[in-house]
Amino acid sequence: MHCPACHVDDTKVVDSRLAEEGSAIRRRRQCVGCAHRFTTFERVDHVPLTVIKSTGDVQPFDRAKVVAGLSAATKGRGVDDEALEQMATRVEDAVRLRGSEVTTSDVGLTVLDELRCVDDVSYLRFASVYKNFNGASDFNREIELLEKTSAPQPS
Structure with missing residues (x-):
């Protein structure tokens, strides 16, 4: 110096x-x-994080988009702005651990993991858009998966 x-x-x-x-x-x-x-x-000097979209386009990671998605999923569910910011930080940190380039799928699945821990309804809202649900059967299938993964494991 x-x-x-x-x-x-x-x-x-x-x-x-x-x-x-x-x-x-x-x-x-x-x-x-x-x-x-x-x-x-x-x-810490972070390497820029880029997201590879399903079309092959590459964009810089936009934390605001994660917050907006979380906000839409949790609307009316009693999740405050500070909790949304903390979830977005955990999502960014988790995808950053995967490298400097991640896919939209990586980001979406990480958001789903965060929502699964916070609120089942918010999880289902996000999953219905992310997984492109077409009908009630899609919701039923996802609820069954949610119950299997959320059920306490016997000791």
């Missing part, structure tokens, strides 16, 4: 602490050459 005062490249860290709610580290540094003190911040 170069000193901003004398441009010597030998500095020492005097103090480190978490900043920005844990998403950065604030470091207080001192120049070995001129004793000037200054602050630096260390943050």
Whole structure:
């Protein structure tokens, strides 16, 4: 790290602490050459996340679209905006772990997993659009799957 005062490249860290709610580290540094003190911040540099659509088109990941989908699915179900933001963050984090390119299918299935844990009705609303339900039999099949995966396992 170069000193901003004398441009010597030998500095020492005097103090480190978490900043920005844990998403950065604030470091207080001192120049070995001129004793000037200054602050630096260390943050994670995320690789851009792109989504490959079913048509083959590639788009940047849009967190707002995830929030909008979650919001539509949970409308009137007592899920507040903060919970929606937390779910969207978990969705983004989960798909980011799969690499810098993900498919819309990856995103959709991850959203379904989030909704399954929050509310059955919201899950079914999202599933009906995502899986393109055509009739009541599709809802029945999905409810049966939901009950199988939600049922407590015998010990």
